[in-house]
Amino acid sequence: MAMTIATCKSLAQQLEPILWKHLTIRVRQPARESLTRNCHIIESIRIVGLNDIFFENVLDILQYLSTTTGPRLDKETSTSCVTLKRLKRIELTNLIYASGLLTMFNYCPKLTYLDISCTMLLKDPNSARLFRQALSDNLRQLEHLRLNGLFATTKNVLPLLVVCFLHPQLKEMRFKFSMKVSGNREYSHWYEDDQEEEESQSDQGDEEFGVDPELRWVTTSLENASRSSDYSTSKISSLTLPSYRRGYPASFLVLLLRYYLPNIEAFDIPWGILDANLQEECPKMCFKLQHISFSQHEFHAPYELDAYTAEIKSFIIGCSSGVGLKSIRAYHFDEGDYHFVHDSLLGVVADNHSSTLEEVDFRNCQSVPSLSIQNILSTCRKLTRFNVIPASGSASVYFNHIVNGGQWVCLDLKELCLNLKRSSADYYDGTETELGKAEAKYVYSQIGRLVRLETLRLGYMGDLSKEQRESFELNLTLKDGWLAELQGLVELRHFHMASDFWSNMGQAETEFMSSHWPRLQTITVGSPLSWKAGHYEQQPHWQRLRDRKIKFLYN
Numbered sequence: 001m002a003m004t005i006a007t008c009k010s011l012a013q014q015l016e017p018i019l020w021k022h023l024t025i026r027v028r029q030p031a032r033e034s035l036t037r038n039c040h041i042i043e044s045i046r047i048v049g050l051n052d053i054f055f056e057n058v059l060d061i062l063q064y065l066s067t068t069t070g071p072r073l074d075k076e077t078s079t080s081c082v083t084l085k086r087l088k089r090i091e092l093t094n095l096i097y098a099s100g101l102l103t104m105f106n107y108c109p110k111l112t113y114l115d116i117s118c119t120m121l122l123k124d125p126n127s128a129r130l131f132r133q134a135l136s137d138n139l140r141q142l143e144h145l146r147l148n149g150l151f152a153t154t155k156n157v158l159p160l161l162v163v164c165f166l167h168p169q170l171k172e173m174r175f176k177f178s179m180k181v182s183g184n185r186e187y188s189h190w191y192e193d194d195q196e197e198e199e200s201q202s203d204q205g206d207e208e209f210g211v212d213p214e215l216r217w218v219t220t221s222l223e224n225a226s227r228s229s230d231y232s233t234s235k236i237s238s239l240t241l242p243s244y245r246r247g248y249p250a251s252f253l254v255l256l257l258r259y260y261l262p263n264i265e266a267f268d269i270p271w272g273i274l275d276a277n278l279q280e281e282c283p284k285m286c287f288k289l290q291h292i293s294f295s296q297h298e299f300h301a302p303y304e305l306d307a308y309t310a311e312i313k314s315f316i317i318g319c320s321s322g323v324g325l326k327s328i329r330a331y332h333f334d335e336g337d338y339h340f341v342h343d344s345l346l347g348v349v350a351d352n353h354s355s356t357l358e359e360v361d362f363r364n365c366q367s368v369p370s371l372s373i374q375n376i377l378s379t380c381r382k383l384t385r386f387n388v389i390p391a392s393g394s395a396s397v398y399f400n401h402i403v404n405g406g407q408w409v410c411l412d413l414k415e416l417c418l419n420l421k422r423s424s425a426d427y428y429d430g431t432e433t434e435l436g437k438a439e440a441k442y443v444y445s446q447i448g449r450l451v452r453l454e455t456l457r458l459g460y461m462g463d464l465s466k467e468q469r470e471s472f473e474l475n476l477t478l479k480d481g482w483l484a485e486l487q488g489l490v491e492l493r494h495f496h497m498a499s500d501f502w503s504n505m506g507q508a509e510t511e512f513m514s515s516h517w518p519r520l521q522t523i524t525v526g527s528p529l530s531w532k533a534g535h536y537e538q539q540p541h542w543q544r545l546r547d548r549k550i551k552f553l554y555n
Contacts (some may be wrong), residue, residue: 089113105134115146128156175242184536240268252276266291282318293329324356346372354379372495374405383410417457444485459498507541
């Protein structure tokens with residue numbers, strides 16, 4: 001395609017407007033001539049994996065794309081800025097020098113989506129002021145704003161909050177935390193100036209909102225703005241507040257959501273200071289709330305976990321007075337080695353939202369009780385996605401809990417991710433009992449009833465020896481196992497074996513998959529080392545699946 005365009009000018013003129021409409025930039029950059037010829041066509045720019053970016057003027061962001069080193073380029077005349085007026089979307093993973101980007105905002109009147117890392121942008125007071133001015137005056141059509149690397153304790157963030165809350169078109173506002181990665185896990189990262197500011201305010205403790213000068217300034221500014229003749233109610237429907245290490249007082253959240261952000265449908269519940277007012281006020285401010293998420297913090301004292309759990313429960317129960325909760329998401333985000341989902345949360349969700357719940361996504365969770373999982377699956381008929389991936393195997397489903405808990409009613413489920421756990425009768429014994437066999441068959445038959453399932457991920461509790469596991473959780477053979485119970489999954493596209501289900505499989509099992517799962521596209525197995533060490537990829541029955549265009553992926 002590239003060679004054809006390069007050699008045929010007439011074809012290039014027809015195809016380039018399509019190919020250049022959405023531009024993703026990595027290490028290799030497009031030719032400057034092509035950029036110059038097509039920059040008026042570009043509607044979205046995404047820069048990935050570049051660390052040293054220097055913008056000198058409005059067009060440097062486009063000129064930079066033609067290089068790999070990011071040199072400072074000659075300035076262009078302002079008349080060239082007309083080429084950016086079709087630009088609707090900008091995504092920058094790194095931002096070192098902000099002034100060029102701020103200037104560029106003056107010439108992007110149609111920009112609707114902005115996702116940038118703004119640590120440098122807001123640490124400089126002048127840049128922060130120009131950014132607020134750009135949001136207020138130039139980016140009037142902006143609907144989605146995602147800012148990475150923010151904390152409410154960072155200077156200039158709270159004034160930005162006020163500008164965003166008063167923006168006429170903004171619908172999504174996500175202030176993401178700054179991240180650092182260690183191995184396969186992500187942790188929050190607190191900047192030194194944030195730590196110093198927190199330490200200077202640590203003596204305030206769990207103060208009332210009324211004497212918190214920073215947050216009081218936010219609500220006072222909103223109150224004053226609401227009195228003006230041109231004030232309009234915020235359209236923001238999706239909100240993630242910047243991290244506030246002291247915690248947001250409940251009274252602040254109540255005032256914000258009830259009076260100034262009445263259209264919230266998706267809310268990331270921040271760590272807050274609970275009071276009785278929240279439990280009472282939540283039903284009054286959650287009429288439209290349908291999607292909630294929360295981070296799994298490390299709590300250093302039991303009362304902290306209990307307080308945050310009570311805060312989350314208040315929102316879950318409050319949603320029941322409105323349209324009802326459709327999704328709940330818990331994501332791992334802390335500084336320590338432990339992360340929790342309180343045992344009672346899923347039970348509260350099932351009790352209050354069984355008629356509306358569609359998605360459950362708990363990743364890297366530590367404590368999700370088996371009975372709560374069974375409760376969701378057996379009561380929520382509209383459920384389409386159930387993803388519970390534990391960090392250490394504890395969020396597993398006991399087979400006997402499923403047997404005793406009734407049939408699953410979520411027959412429209414499209415994605416299911418579970419860890420299975422043998423019942424107590426077989427737990428410490430390598431020899432499975434007749435009761436254990438019956439329970440296992442019943443569990444797999446429940447999965448087999450999910451005829452609309454497109455993605456299935458199965459794992460096991462990880463602290464048993466292979467000898468104890470292989471005849472029970474890991475047995476997905478046709479002769480002695482439970483693979484036959486899954487023959488009804490005619491819509492299955494992605495089969496993820498998070499544990500070693502594959503080592504005992506042979507030609508009969510792969511033929512079964514091929515014939516009963518006609519839409520199968522991918523099979524995910526263990527790590528490349530364990531898969532290749534067993535020479536499984538060379539075995540004829542797996543090779544036949546490859547020949548049928550089924551892709552093999554690794555955990």
